[in-house]
Amino acid sequence: MEKQSRESRPENLNIPVRLNMPSMADTAHVPANISPTSLVQSLIQQSRDIAAMEKPKMFQIQNVATITRRIKLLSVLFEEIKDTDIPLPPSAILCLRELSIVIQKIKLMIEACRKRSCIWNLMENESVSLQLYEMTMEIVKALDFLPLRLLDVTADIKEQVELVHNQAKKAKPYVDSEDERLRNELVELMKSFEQRRSPDIYRLPRIFERLGFKSPADYQAELGKLHAEVTVQAGTGGVVVVSTLNNIIGMLLYAKCVIFGVVQEEDDLAPCSPSFSEASSSGFTDGRQKLTVPDEFKCPISLDLMKDPVIVATGHTYDRISISQWLESGHCTCPKSGQKLLHLGLIPNFALRSLIAQWCEDNGVPFELNAGNSVGKPGKDPISSSQAALEAIKMTAAFLVGKLATGSLDIQRQAAFELRLLAKSGMDNRRCIAEAGAIPFLVSLLQSKDARTQENAVTALLNLSIYDNNRTLIMAAGALDQIIEVLENGTSMESRENAAATLFSLSVIDDCKITIGSRPKAIPGLVGLLKQGSSRGKRDAATALFNLSLYNGNKPLVVAAGAIPILVELLTDERAGITDDALAVLSILAASVDGLRALGHTTAIPVLVELLRLGSPKGKENSISVLLALCKSGGEEMVNHLLMISSSVESLQSLAASGSVRAKRKATSLLKILSQYENKLTVVNLH
Numbered sequence: 001m002e003k004q005s006r007e008s009r010p011e012n013l014n015i016p017v018r019l020n021m022p023s024m025a026d027t028a029h030v031p032a033n034i035s036p037t038s039l040v041q042s043l044i045q046q047s048r049d050i051a052a053m054e055k056p057k058m059f060q061i062q063n064v065a066t067i068t069r070r071i072k073l074l075s076v077l078f079e080e081i082k083d084t085d086i087p088l089p090p091s092a093i094l095c096l097r098e099l100s101i102v103i104q105k106i107k108l109m110i111e112a113c114r115k116r117s118c119i120w121n122l123m124e125n126e127s128v129s130l131q132l133y134e135m136t137m138e139i140v141k142a143l144d145f146l147p148l149r150l151l152d153v154t155a156d157i158k159e160q161v162e163l164v165h166n167q168a169k170k171a172k173p174y175v176d177s178e179d180e181r182l183r184n185e186l187v188e189l190m191k192s193f194e195q196r197r198s199p200d201i202y203r204l205p206r207i208f209e210r211l212g213f214k215s216p217a218d219y220q221a222e223l224g225k226l227h228a229e230v231t232v233q234a235g236t237g238g239v240v241v242v243s244t245l246n247n248i249i250g251m252l253l254y255a256k257c258v259i260f261g262v263v264q265e266e267d268d269l270a271p272c273s274p275s276f277s278e279a280s281s282s283g284f285t286d287g288r289q290k291l292t293v294p295d296e297f298k299c300p301i302s303l304d305l306m307k308d309p310v311i312v313a314t315g316h317t318y319d320r321i322s323i324s325q326w327l328e329s330g331h332c333t334c335p336k337s338g339q340k341l342l343h344l345g346l347i348p349n350f351a352l353r354s355l356i357a358q359w360c361e362d363n364g365v366p367f368e369l370n371a372g373n374s375v376g377k378p379g380k381d382p383i384s385s386s387q388a389a390l391e392a393i394k395m396t397a398a399f400l401v402g403k404l405a406t407g408s409l410d411i412q413r414q415a416a417f418e419l420r421l422l423a424k425s426g427m428d429n430r431r432c433i434a435e436a437g438a439i440p441f442l443v444s445l446l447q448s449k450d451a452r453t454q455e456n457a458v459t460a461l462l463n464l465s466i467y468d469n470n471r472t473l474i475m476a477a478g479a480l481d482q483i484i485e486v487l488e489n490g491t492s493m494e495s496r497e498n499a500a501a502t503l504f505s506l507s508v509i510d511d512c513k514i515t516i517g518s519r520p521k522a523i524p525g526l527v528g529l530l531k532q533g534s535s536r537g538k539r540d541a542a543t544a545l546f547n548l549s550l551y552n553g554n555k556p557l558v559v560a561a562g563a564i565p566i567l568v569e570l571l572t573d574e575r576a577g578i579t580d581d582a583l584a585v586l587s588i589l590a591a592s593v594d595g596l597r598a599l600g601h602t603t604a605i606p607v608l609v610e611l612l613r614l615g616s617p618k619g620k621e622n623s624i625s626v627l628l629a630l631c632k633s634g635g636e637e638m639v640n641h642l643l644m645i646s647s648s649v650e651s652l653q654s655l656a657a658s659g660s661v662r663a664k665r666k667a668t669s670l671l672k673i674l675s676q677y678e679n680k681l682t683v684v685n686l687h
Contacts, residue, residue, distance in 0.1 A: 535576050
């Protein structure tokens with residue numbers, strides 16, 4: 001039963017030969033000072049745990065069953081030892097310690113096989129079989145030193161242990177021939193993508209049904225596990241492994257779309273919205289000044305804050321988009337050291353990314369964890385964009401665009417949803433979808449009276465717009481007026497909010513700021529959403545208004561649309577939770593005459609003074625900016641109004657002493673204005 005059964009594999013495949021799991025040596029151990037009694041109790045519990053574990057339902061079924069049976073047989077020995085009063089000899093204790101370590105390893109391996117991706121388990125089938133065989137050999141080595149004759153156990157138990165020992169010695173690595181055939185079919189399927197051949201659509205369902213995938217939900221669950229595996233493998237340096245995993249993901253996406261054409265739509269599927277920090281290529285200006293970014297957080301190439309730091313072969317760290325462009329342009333050296341790169345793999349620097357994210361949170365700077373795939377500039381990841389994965393995405397996009405062009409209304413809605421999902425991550429995905437001709441068809445669906453169709457279309461365009469080139473294509477397709485119409489009169493609030501986010505994304509391009517502002521309904525539509533939307537919708541509207549206001553010609557339009565009273569009201573709206581976003585827009589509008597005039601007719605000053613004490617670091621900076629602008633433009637009336645608030649001077653002094661560099665400077669300037677006004681009053685009173 002345990003002889004090896006294998007078929008020949010296709011050649012020239014970069015399939016890993018070893019399961020890249022957390023080191024068993026790091027996770028399996030026995031405390032050095034454990035007592036013999038505790039050691040035996042631990043072995044009994046470990047054996048029970050393995051016996052009670054849910055076993056893999058596919059692949060490694062026989063290997064897991066065999067090794068589990070051996071542990072069950074040995075557990076009888078542990079139970080017998082527990083009941084004896086005779087001290088264990090040192091050699092027996094050493095043997096039991098080794099058995100405890102290997103049983104822990106077996107437990108971890110079974111658990112990993114059960115929880116991990118089904119396809120990845122199949123691709124690693126031979127490797128897992130080999131590791132289970134090696135663990136069996138570790139049991140053999142431990143039992144080699146077990147002094148059975150010195151143990152106070154029955155003859156039957158000794159005979160049973162010897163039987164387990166002898167059988168384990170004869171074990172051979174076992175790979176199920178049916179599993180290997182299925183694996184080879186999957187490998188051939190991936191090769192067809194790499195060679196730009198469309199796979200046989202009649203074979204696809206049969207292959208994936210054998211893997212247990214019978215519904216769209218099964219495919220989605222498997223995709224989630226594969227994405228999780230990519231993160232694990234990238235974090236441990238598995239360059240080739242990550243490439244293979246991405247090939248599998250591309251293949252599975254294509255199969256899901258071809259076989260089902262649609263997945264069950266999820267009500268909570270969020271769009272891949274651009275972050276507020278993308279408002280301007282040069283950062284926040286006019287009303288907000290850039291923070292001083294620590295040098296270690298800057299990319300050595302772009303000198304900007306890194307959003308997705310990755311490590312190259314020399315050990316130096318760069319932002320993914322910058323180093324990807326460097327490599328794609330034909331360079332094969334490290335920009336910082338000049339050394340030749342031994343490989344072109346990019347390994348995520350999770351530790352540095354966590355530090356940057358924490359710094360951003362502390363300083364009120366938005367940080368998108370997936371920003372490396374959302375920056376909006378062309379770039380190709382040597383790992384994630386392998387040829388097979390890329391061709392699979394292209395085929396999937398072409399298939400879905402075909403459905404948009406010729407399908408029924410239901411099919412179009414479904415295809416738009418799949419494109420929305422596909423465009424949610426990955427620059428290559430967004431580029432391939434646009435190249436397949438999806439944008440004009442998605443624009444036409446914006447006029448749909450079906451709520452889900454319209455929502456899927458506008459969200460797909462939003463996700464596509466994160467790629468810089470696609471913004472131009474979306475504008476060229478005449479989408480702007482349709483997006484504004486959805487913003488004003490969309491069939492659902494989610495459609496309206498995602499239309500606002502799309503306007504923000506498009507307005508990253510300077511010319512688009514002008515074009516969007518010239519549409520009579522665009523800015524009023526955003527201001528309306530600022531009042532009516534959900535918390536996310538209000539934030540989308542605020543970020544879009546901020547970005548549009550970077551163009552001075554749009555500031556009077558934003559003020560005229562009635563944005564300022566609503567923004568002031570939002571400063572104290574805890575349910576909306578967008579105080580900092582509202583302050584950022586007020587800060588930039590306060591740089592205009594119209595904005596200051598409108599602010600002067602609100603109750604903003606008491607709220608802004610309160611935010612000097614309780615706001616975030618960025619909120620305090622913007623609050624002091626608005627107050628300073630009001631007092632400079634409003635003269636004695638505004639200064640007097642500020643002085644009438646008892647806590648204002650104390651709050652300003654506190655900020656001047658302990659705020660950021662920018663906040664200190666502005667607080668000092670405002671305190672000087674207040675002091676001059678008080679001195680003037682004193683002179684007047686003396687006369």
